[in-house]
Amino acid sequence: MKIAADRVLGFALIGLAAFFAVQAANLHIPISYEPVGPKAFPIVLSIVLALLSLVLVFRPGENGHFPDKALIVKLLAVLGVLVIYALLFTQLGFIITTFFAVLALTKLFEATWRKALIASVVMAVGSYYLFTQGLGISLPSGYWLADFI
């Protein structure tokens, strides 16, 4: 028998509630002029969360369909592209990073090479000029370009 996903989730959330409550209880408050203070509300929240999660443990809903292996690989690939996009965003500048990010994303979403290349050029260059020239927003041009300009 498969373990209901909601049951696992319920236990995980009870763990989260406990963590949240302990963190709140350990807050060190130097001076407080009010009766409630910053601890009470988070602790009440943890109790509510724990109670709701307990219901989930005892009455789990239906399992949704979860991603298979191929999809997980793709999900990680998309996330990887976005992380690298963020990492290089200011370093290499908007146009070049956007070009490669769009190229990678269009390929992950199964466009042909031709379409992917056209989309990448149009989106990278088009959005750069739309935002910088059209809307007056400054985008990172990249450190490496600075030498040429």
Added chain:
Amino acid sequence: MFDFLIDGFGVALTPLNLGLAFLGAMLGTLFGALPGIGPINGIAILMPLAYTLGLPAESALILLAGIYTGSEYGGRMSSILLNVPGDAGAVMTTLDGYPMAKKGLAGPALGLSAVSSFVGATIAIIGLTLFAPLLARVAVMFGPAEFFALMVFAFASMAVMMGKDPIKTGIGAVLGVMIAMVGVDSGTGVLRYTFGMAELYDGIDFVVMIIGLFAISEILLMLEHANRPSNESDEMPPLGRVMVSLKEVLHCKWTMLRCGLIGFIVGVLPGTGASVAGAVAYTTEKRISDKDGTFGTGNMRGLAAPESANNAAAAGSFVPMLTLGIPGSGTTAVLLGALMLYNITPGPLLFTERPEVAGGLIASLYVGNIMLLALNLPLAGVFARVLTIPRWVLVPAIAILAFIGVYQLHSDLMAIYLMLIIGVFGYLLRKLGFSLAPVILGYVLGGLMEDNLRRALSISGGDTGILWQSGISLGLWIAAAALLILPWLVPKLLPSNSTEKNKQGA
């Protein structure tokens, strides 16, 4: 007493604001039409741009509200043509809209639904004009205790009305409130849940939160459907004439009026939005006018009902947002956050202190609604073509806009990483059967809820009795309790009716 509206038209009819209302209507219809991109995503992506362009608060709000109302119009297109709701509000539109399109009546279905949307929205905007100033006058009497009770009521109505699973709605809302706890506690200066990271001292930023939660998780979710053939155009039924005869409109006039009213009322209730309104209106209309059992097979009234209601709900949900500062739906929660970017806290004083914002918004809804009808009747065919945009174009476009938006506001890569982390969190929640609207409502209301609780108890010196001593707050507590108990109690008392109740909840 309608001075604010006259001033409002003065604001809404300036060339800039007219242009923005038109842009909002266009973009909104587009976002609504694209499956997967609803009003929240559209607003999330454009909000930072509106802010960095230096638009004044009322202009930014006019643009964003235009996107909201526009997407309720646009959501119907993919419902009717492809049987895929373009956004949550248009789920019920598929029931009779798609069968109509199958019968070769796609054009009239688009026309009729545009007219119903217009009628529903008009009713609700008039309701908003009449009702909001009155409610604002009552709301001035609200103290912290009353606001706290009101938020409890908002969460109760959300848990009951929103989504299939009230437990998960509740958990989602609590998670949202918990996220709002991160950062410096305003009362004492104590750091909560920052784990030593300086970037979290100011809390999790609103723009980062919504772009991550909605836009990034949507990108991940779209991956699932990437394998499907993207050229759905060959499935698309021929449009025919995108016009509707006066006879057809008159046939549905009572449906539109009734459901507009229902939609408005549901929209005003805090925590419930267009999707709930569509469902309630459809089931009610089915009971009233489905005499020959043709609802679900392409009945015109079955199409007019949810479309009238979801547009009415969109306008109605501005009532609690503008007068009480409590959003009536997930989308107005995002709009509320947008106002907070401008340091405007909506509430009872908005109509007196910032009449240009409140009046300008309401006036622009009138203007925008007429623009939307004008756009959606003749141009439905053009917008319908948007549905054929493949995902490999959509996804990078969303990613670029998300990055530019967050980078503009923060010029900080940490914010972008945080956005991606929240995106994964949002994706997991959606895969586990949560809807995101309660999370965002919890996030927006959480801080306010704690503040009001603490303020109330400071006033009373720690005596919790203050929370229910006034008539208003006691009434709200009773209403909240009734909302939570009734759906569970009523089917037990009326066993024969229970199946219908279940349908309504779905």
